[in-house]
Amino acid sequence: MQQETYAALMAHVRQTVALSQISGLVGWDQETMMPRGAATQRGEWSGAIEAVIHQRRTDPRIGDWLAALEGSELDEVAQANLVHIRRSYDRNTKVPGDLAAEIARVTSVAQGVWAEARRNNDFAAFAPTLKRVLELRRQEAAALSDGDDPYDALLDDYEPGMTGTRLDQLLGNLRKGLIRLRDRIRGTSRDIPALSGKFDHDRQIALAREMATTFGYDWNRGRLDKAVHPFSSGSGDDCRITTRVDEANPFDCLYSTIHETGHACYEQNINRDFMLTPLGRGASMGVHESQSRIYENQLGRSRAFTGYLFGRMRAHFGDFGVANEDDFHALVNAVGKGYIRTEADEVQYNLHILLRYELEREMILGRLEVDDLEEAWNSRFERDFGFAVDKPANGVLQDVHWSVGLFGYFPTYSLGNIYAGMLHAALRREVSDLDDALSRGDTSAATTWLRDKVQHLGGLYEPAKVISRAAGQAISEKPLLAYLEEKYAAIYDL
Amino acid sequence: MQQETYAALMAHVRQTVALSQISGLVGWDQETMMPRGAATQRGEWSGAIEAVIHQRRTDPRIGDWLAALEGSELDEVAQANLVHIRRSYDRNTKVPGDLAAEIARVTSVAQGVWAEARRNNDFAAFAPTLKRVLELRRQEAAALSDGDDPYDALLDDYEPGMTGTRLDQLLGNLRKGLIRLRDRIRGTSRDIPALSGKFDHDRQIALAREMATTFGYDWNRGRLDKAVHPFSSGSGDDCRITTRVDEANPFDCLYSTIHETGHACYEQNINRDFMLTPLGRGASMGVHESQSRIYENQLGRSRAFTGYLFGRMRAHFGDFGVANEDDFHALVNAVGKGYIRTEADEVQYNLHILLRYELEREMILGRLEVDDLEEAWNSRFERDFGFAVDKPANGVLQDVHWSVGLFGYFPTYSLGNIYAGMLHAALRREVSDLDDALSRGDTSAATTWLRDKVQHLGGLYEPAKVISRAAGQAISEKPLLAYLEEKYAAIYDL
Secondary structure (H helix, E strand, C coil): CHHHHHHHHHHHHHHHHHHHHHHHHHHHHHHHCCCHHHHHHHHHHHHHHHHHHHHHHCCHHHHHHHHHHCCCCCCHHHHHHHHHHHHHHHHHHHCCHHHHHHHHHHHHHHHHHHHHHHHCCCHHHHHHHHHHHHHHHHHHHHHHHCCCCHHHHHHHHHCCCCCHHHHHHHHHHHHHHHHHHHHHHHCCCCCCCCCCCCCCHHHHHHHHHHHHHHCCCCHHHCCEEECCCCCEEEECCEEEEEECCCCCCHHHHHHHHHHHHHHHHHHHCCCHHHCCCCCCCCCCHHHHHHHHHHHHHHHCCCHHHHHHHHHHHHHHHCCCCCCCHHHHHHHHCCCCCCCCHHHCCHHHHHHHHHHHHHHHHHHHCCCCCHHHHHHHHHHHHHHHHCCCCCCHHHCCCCCCHHHHCCCCCHHHHHHHHHHHHHHHHHHHHHCCCHHHHHHCCCCHHHHHHHHHHCHHHCCCCCHHHHHHHHHCCCCCCHHHHHHHHHHHHHHHCC | CHHHHHHHHHHHHHHHHHHHHHHHHHHHHHHHCCCHHHHHHHHHHHHHHHHHHHHHHCCHHHHHHHHHHCCCCCCHHHHHHHHHHHHHHHHHHHCCHHHHHHHHHHHHHHHHHHHHHHHCCCHHHHHHHHHHHHHHHHHHHHHHHCCCCHHHHHHHHHCCCCCHHHHHHHHHHHHHHHHHHHHHHHCCCCCCCCCCCCCCHHHHHHHHHHHHHHCCCCHHHCCEEECCCCCEEEECCEEEEEECCCCCCHHHHHHHHHHHHHHHHHHHCCCHHHCCCCCCCCCCHHHHHHHHHHHHHHHCCCHHHHHHHHHHHHHHHCCCCCCCHHHHHHHHCCCCCCCCHHHCCCCCHHHHHHHHHHHHHHHHCCCCCHHHHHHHHHHHHHHHHCCCCCCHHHCCCCCCHHHHCCCCCHHHHHHHHHHHHHHHHHHHHHCCCHHHHHHCCCCHHHHHHHHHHCHHHCCCCCHHHHHHHHHCCCCCCHHHHHHHHHHHHHHHCC
């Protein structure tokens, strides 16, 4: 009887998972293949399939099935599925249908308003829309939080089990360490060479494909295409990646491909028994980001691997103005001075995130209003970066996230970096001769370790458990700081 | 009240149409972009979305809405929508859910069995599967036909309003005329040149794009990709075409592109008010085929247009062994001797179809069983073509259709040609200087006429009404025969 109830629930959920994967394909197609003229029609498609998925996720039978099954004797996998299904069911039923529809409607329009405002460097033009988005998300958080911290209710959707209080500690410590390190670097005067020449489009794509292969991407279950903003999508046997090409700067194509390869390999390496179930996806946004970042940074920007990459770059592009491996390593890790998060180095990237986290947490808690946001951004940017924002497109208007209602999402980027730091420390302890392998372009020991310790598990455990089990310690920012200090001490001779 | 009921019905239908368009995208992706390893997962996707669509099409509220609206005072467009929705609702509710699911299950496996049997030239290996498919489709036809002709019940899904009795007349007359013409051609001895050289892949694609543009394809609302079997898909603002490339034979790429352009332009040119409604698609398979065939044959293989095309081929490929426009025209229209339907010339193509129609009608009516099918095919092939089938892959196993349960579909190919003949006769009467324009590669007068007379109407009228209104006469095979006789008399000097 219990097994039959569980089978009925999982048959329903399996079909819903399949539909949400189709919705993912519709999104992938929109960014890569869709004819320009099809945008309006595509909007109707997205609305239709999302409505069906929402309906299935709030099907009252799920509540009955869960009530009959919770607390009963089921195996670990079944229990984990029930936890995921319960979380989804509660979230989707707690938020009134009218509110969910209004959020969908407003955020679908808001992105265009934001893009226009950014183009015109006009925060005031975006403010009324952002107010409405914020108001709706506050209402949603209130509906979800049952009187507890409303920010936690939003965060929980991206990083189950994490809280604002815990983030304040982790990220507060991280900020101190990063600012100290960045200021030490600013005190030095290492001469870093510049790239010269034009880097042919097709050769960049060829090198990007080569790098995806080098990091273990399974082409039989994926593909690479171009997109304006690189992303990975899909799961199971269909995990696709995208990249973009700037003929003046090959590192954009190269490292975004390695980054997306990390995301895609995570999905490709999940236990196949979990396919088309709630466990058949990465454990959280933070754990996902830990994989993309460790592939991109701790492995891809290591001294050992960049030595190998320097040779591959020369093979593809000939002489490009960089004399040797050490200079090349310094170049791909250079700490610069910029406004833009997505272009930031490993030291300052998290400072960008922490700024956004601080602001969005205050907004959701009602301590900061949209009318004061631009000033708050600018003053804190100057505090953390030591220079002033020159225009809104380089400041408060630079990211799309808030326009589409993503509050609680930004900190998962920094959590991903913290997790990557922890995993990297354990990897270094447990795998010998890693640098020797990386210097030959062999990532298999590292990626196999990550596959077995993290990726294979999919959504079986909560994020903190996945990471602390693999790293052999509780969640902490210290390994990331230690890694950065050691790395940059070598580059900048600190 | 009535307007509200109609609005509720159409809101439901509109979302179902959007979902079926998504299902179309999933199919397009499967044939063009999907990684090889994703086939099993893709099967689950298709099952999930088709189940949702079926559920929505059989929603009992549709029956209530229709009952409240039928016979009431609504405008022509609304009435036409009700006719489509009624047909879909009755078809989907008359067939028991178990039977529909079993058909989906069996046919999804049967295609693989057929492909394997064809590879091995082993009809016996396919026969048990085909028996099961036939049995299920007979059951479906019985459920749909209420005691009337069961073949008509299947045919009605592809060509509403057409009947087997009417087809027997139309296609019987067509066969006589075609065999007479083919035998006259066989009695002649025109020397037709052969192609020589290799036709570069990228240049073929460039020429295919040029031809799609020449025939009015709107690239802002479509795209061209490669597929093993060329097809067009989508509707409204997202109508995609595919082609394939054989470097020894550029006509495969070229004419299949023009053919698919015909299908896609039909969809692109439908009245935009009909988007995401049942009227926003072509009127039937036969009317669809009339557009693809008139683009490909009556226009694309005309003496006037091939004169232009000869120049474009020379511009792309240089000298390819054909001396002049007349020889080129004879070459692209040559009547050969072959087993394969898809490679057949305009004269013999319909003979291939008529053979299949005859056999499948007898199978559905219970007058022919699968055990006798191979022999029946072979004897009738020799009767119609004058030589014997050499192996099953060139005979009874050559087409995929029956394996996936498509009984009642084949005759729509010939109906499309008959319709194209009728439309072409009217077009010649009504548009002057057509050959002059075609010889300059200007198809606009012809495609505009087709857009206004046929394509713009979408599914507003039944197929026979669409064609007879545009052609100014009742459905008849005579214009097609007259066109072929005149054309081939000139080529073969009959």
